[in-house]
Amino acid sequence: MCASYNPAIMYCALCRANTPSRDVEYITMRNGRPATIAVCIKCGTKKFHQGVPR
Numbered sequence: 001m002c003a004s005y006n007p008a009i010m011y012c013a014l015c016r017a018n019t020p021s022r023d024v025e026y027i028t029m030r031n032g033r034p035a036t037i038a039v040c041i042k043c044g045t046k047k048f049h050q051g052v053p054r
């Protein structure tokens, strides 16, 4: 994995906007599909995103 990955822009349910993320983690769900979990840089809410954001 690339160490200098750009902060993923992901939708935050609390901010109701696409915000940068920290602690981005790429996981594989039980059905084998990729997913991304991260923490909103603005409000600290945990985000969950199906698939990998570009």
Ligand SMILES: [Zn+2]
Pocket: 012, 013, 014, 015, 016, 019, 040, 041, 042, 043, 044, 045
């Ligand atoms: Zn947020």
